Amino acid sequence: MLVGRAEELRSLVAAGLRPPSIVLVEGEAGVGKTRLVTELLRHDELTGRRVLTGCGQAMREPFPYGAVLEALRDAGRYLPDARPLNGVTGALRPYLPELGAYLPAAPPSLGDRRADQHRLFRAVREVLDALGPVLLVVEDLHWCDDGSRRLLRFLLAEPPRKTSLLLTCRGAEAPGGLPLGSAFRPAPAATNLVLELRPLDTEQTGLLASDLLGASVSAEFTAELRERTAGIPFVIEETVRTLDPQSAANADRMTARRVLDSVAVPARLREAALEQLSALPVPARRITETAAVLGVPASARLLGALAGLPPPRARQALVLALERQALVELADFHYGFRHTLARQAVYDAIPGPHRQELHRRALSLLRDEIPVQYAQLAQHSRKAGAPADARRYGEAAAAAATSAGDLSTATDLLCTLLSEPGLDSSDVDRMAVKLSELANYGTAQHEVAGALERLLSDDRLSRTHRGQIRLSRGLLLIRQAGSIEAARTQIELAVHDLGHRPDLAGRGVAVLGQPWFGATPVAEHLRWLDRADEVIANTTDRTLVLTLLASCLPSRLQLGDPGALAAMDSVPTAVSSPEQQRQLARLHANVADACAWIGHHRRAGSLVRSAIELASNCAAPYLIGIARSTGVHADWLTGKWAGLDDKARSLLAEYRQLLPMSGELSLVLGLLATARGEWDRATAHFAAVGPDEPENAVTPVVLAAHAGIASMLLSHSDDEAAAARAGLGLDLLRAKGAWSWSGELLPVAVESCCRIGRTGAAAALIGEAAQKIRDLDAPLAAVSLLFCQGVLSLHRHDHSCAAKFFHEAADGYDRLPAPYPAALAREQQARSKLAMGEPGAADAFPALAEEFADLGATRAAARCRHTHRATGAVAPSRRGRRGYGNELSPREQDVARLLADGHTNREIAEVLFLSRRTVEQHVASVLRKLKVASRGELTTAAR
The missing domain is CATH 1.10.10.10 (Winged helix-like DNA-binding domain superfamily/Winged helix DNA-binding domain)
Known part of the structure; x- marks a missing residue:
């Protein structure tokens, strides 16, 4: 897959179609120059062009004129059809005897080397001119001999009129930085173009990696891959070639680091790096090796001190390493390697004892640096064979990363420390507790859950802390697809083990009370919530109260508790610690989610904003993710669909491995696709929600997915399948008992029942739902019952009653607000009036079509236009409407x-x-x- 080069390819094709043309493509090694040329030569628009290709050779003494003469060797294929050659072309006979059958006799020497050279150059131009439309490609111009450069300069000054010249080079490696040996002066009558190929950006890196692996890769993996490869396509390809697609698809940042750390330096990259290193003089080689040991961009002073070189010699060695491209300037006056694999190749080539000594010296030098770089000190201590220092610096680095809000780095550091042998029980306990506390707010999931699982079987972990570690593992598992039942088991075991820590046990109890995970009946959740309320009533710990409220209040609101919102309003907003602010942010995020599901849509949007603000100020990326995904859901509900598809996809790529976010985002993408009639895409997104495994999914998301799938089936007039799908949703709803979540499922369930002639069952369902939600705070479900009454009346041919119910439903949806179902209700109201034969009823459909179109509901808009056409009503005049010209209507x-x-x-x-x-x-x-x-x-x- 050619990634990130579409514009450059178009430019090359355009230049190739307008000879005479001259194109110079510059870029570093591996950036994709040859690949771009290959794509150009395959392009359909250049079919029929005669192509001659040559390249410079990385030889100590290249052959004179070698690159151009190599290209002309292929001219024999075309010369039989070319126009007759004049006498000057005979000058090529001594150089290209294989063309002797087509060339005239060689003229005698003029006795002047420069004159003979000029005649040779004229001969080359004459042959190119005779061939007609020809594309001359010379690659690796930086390796060409001086004769080839002079010959190319001659051709560029006055190119043959039907010839396109394409030259590629690494500008930084050309002698004097000038690919042609002097400044490039394009011919005024020719099409001239200079293209500089740059490395791929992060998005392009992800596209290329996904194509190479045959599976989408996570945003975290993409970011780490871009950092390590500098976006150079060749390095990306060599890195990705040996990876398992699944490990890249689901990798969080920590896992991505470990996966890429395990990649051995590919043989071709290693050979290139070592060849480059061996060609350096000893001082430059020492500077390069010290840069590999340091592993981060470093100043000339630090590189020289570590290499043991006096400042003047160190400066000269560094300049030479930069000139030879062994090192590059990565920041202002800080130097290192172009990408991680180049550094690794050099690092691996340093003999072990010498490498260890360099780490010892680096440790000595860096101890005095301000600010102290604890992570680097920990790394050098480990490699220098000082484990006690490595632990001390590693814990300090984790603490610094936590303070800076970089929870992923802090988690990675602690996991690395805990994996080391030689730790005593107190070390394991201390670091395990730190890791478990961090895990709750970071986005690293699978790797940390695995680390906590290993700790539970580690004899060094004391029984006192085992319950806390088990609780943290359960809290991580509950966020992962397919792990909810296992998570509940872990949390229940943890609650039993935490009798000595009522604060932690209370947190476990509160999480078990959260109803949105799995198929556990509401009655079971209420039992746990009552236990959590007892803890709240018996503690004066403000942090613990906020922690439990952040789980319990949203849980009761999700279940339609009429007093939950009022209780939320009475929660004090003042906090006295970062942990309290994190819990307040969690409260806002969870209540926002509950409001979105039960129908308090305006409140949901407001709480999303406050949750993000609170979480951003206290290093809680997981909570930010929850709030952002809820914000996408709220935007869907409130009709803010512009750009929502892209926003949801971007967040899904970032949070794919986190079940609460990924499920909600996949649902929104499925609903958007359904509204647009993109059936295959909708089906894939709904399947990702896990509707057929509700015990390990997010329950309200699954219920909404059943509704979306049934709605899609109704659009295909597959009424029996729609009724069956809605039935699965109703089975889960009844088993769970959370009727506050029925607002999206009920209308499609009633519609599908009525379509298959089961109006009695539809009426019974409406009665059952009305009884279940009678005492609940569930505005969406309440309004949906009005819509259901309208559907039932419509199928009973009581169109007047149906119009009344649909009108009331539309008003109710508008108050939430929920523009899409409100417009659907108005559409059904118009259809009811149309069925009654009410004069002017058809006139409502054009306005409805515009309302749907403004939302982005393509299918419904088209349906309304079709209905209007079918009535025979006269469409509004198009006079005065804008013309679209070359734009799409x-x-x-x-x-x-x-x-x-x-x-x-x-x-x-x-x-x-x-x-x-x-x-x-x-x-x-x-x-x-x-x-x-x-x-x-x-x-x-x-x-």
């Missing part, structure tokens, strides 16, 4: 999006309620306006 944008998603014309017609012929016309217009030759090319570009 709104309808064409819908078609383009569905085309890019791989839909056929028939499928697009079905989604947009259009005729096949109309769709064909739109498709032709889209391809023309977007300047793509085929729908396949459009699909590829979109991906």
Whole structure:
């Protein structure tokens, strides 16, 4: 997959189509120059061009004119069809005897070396001119001999009129930094272009890695890979080649580091690095080796001191290492390696005793640096063979990282320390407790859960602390897909073990009371919540109270407790410690989530903002993630769909391994896809929620996913399957007993029952739901019952009653606010009036179509337009409406999006309620306006 080079490729193709042209492509080793040239030579628009290719050779004494003569050797394939060659081309006979059959006799020497050279240069230009449209490619210009450079300068000054010259080079490695031996002076009559290829950015690195692995990689893995490879495509490819796709797909930051740390330096990179190192004089080699040992960008002073060189010699050695590209300047006057693998190759080549001595010297030098770099001191202590110092500095580094809000680094440091042999029980206890406390607020999950599991089987961990470690492991597992039942077991065991720590036991009890995880009945959750309330009533510990309230208040609100919101308003907002602020942030994030699910949508949005602000100020990235995903859900509910798809995808890539966030984000993406008629995409997103394994999923998300899938099936008129799917949701709802979450499921369940003729069952369901939510604070469920009554009345052909219920439902949804179901209710109201034959009823559909279109609900907008057309009503005049010219009209944008998603014309017609012929016309217009030759090319570009 060619990543990040589309614009450059277009420029090359355009230059190749407008000879004479001269293109110079510059970039460092491995950045993709040859790959770009390869793509150019494959391009359809250059079919028929005669291509000659040569390259400079990394030889001590390259052959004279070697790069150009190598390219001309292939001219024999084209010369039989070329125009006759004049006498000057005979000058090439001594150099290219393989072309002797096509060249005239060699002219006698002029007795002047410069004159003979000029005649040779003219001969080359004459041959190129005779060949007609030709592309001359010379790669690795930095390795070319002086004769080739002079010959190319001659051609560039007055290029053959039908020749395109493409040159590639590493500018930094060219003699004097000048690829052609002198400043590049393009011919005024030619198309001239200089392209500098830069490394891939983080997003492009992720695309390339995903393509190479055949699976999407996590945002954390992508960021770590970009940092280690500097975005150089060749280095990315060599790094990724040996990796397991699954380890990269689900890696959090800590796991990504460990996965990439395990990658051996690829053989080709190692050979290149060692060849470069061996060519350096001894002082420059010593400077380079010390940079490898330090491992971070370092000043010239520190590099020289560690290498044991006096300042003047150290400066000269560093300059030489920079000139030879062994080292680069990474920051102002700080030097290191271009990427991690180059550093690792040099580091591995240093003999062990010498390496250990360098670490000892580095430790001695860095102790006096201000500010103290504890993480570096810990690393050097470990490599120098000083384990006690490594532990001391490592714990200090973890504490510093925690204070700075870098919980991932702190967690990584503690995991590394705990994995070392030789720790006594007190060390293990102390660091295990620190790790368990950090784990609750960081985003590293799988790696930390594994570390805590290992600690539970470690004899060095005292029984006193075993319950706390088990609790932390349970809290981590409950965030991971497929682990909720195991998490509850761990937390219950921890509560039993924590009799001596009522504060920690209370936290476990409160988490067991949270109803949104798994299929555990509400009655069981209420039992645990009552126990948590007892702890709150019997403690004066403000931090513990906030900790328990952050679990209990949102839990009761999720279940529709009428007093929960009022209790939230009475929680004091003043905090006296970072931990209290973290718990207050957790309270806001969890209450925001509850408000979104039960129908307090405005309150949800406000609490999302306050949760993010609180969590940002107290180093709690996990809480920020919870709030951000709830914000996406709230935006879906309140109709703020512009850019929501991209926002949800970005967050999903970041939080893919965290179940509460990933489930909610996948749900929103599925609902957006359903509203747009993107059935395959919606199906994939709903499947990621885990609707068929509710015991290990987030319950309200699963219920909403069942509703989304059933709605999609109804759109396909697969009514029996829709009723079955809604039935699965109702089974879970009844088993769980959380009817406050029924607002999205009830309308589709009633609709599917009515469509298969079971209006009695639909009426019974409405009655059951009304009784269940009667005393609950569940505004979304209450409004949905009005919609359900309208659906039932519609199927009983009581259109007047249906219109009344739909009108009330629309008003109720507007108050939440919930614009999409409100518009759906207004659409059903209009259909009821249409069925009654009410005059002017059809006039509501154009406005409804615009309302849906403004939201981004493509399918519903098209349905309303279709209904309006079917009534025979006259559409509003288009006079005075804007023309779109070469821009896509709104309808064409819908078609383009569905085309890019791989839909056929028939499928697009079905989604947009259009005729096949109309769709064909739109498709032709889209391809023309977007300047793509085929729908396949459009699909590829979109991906």
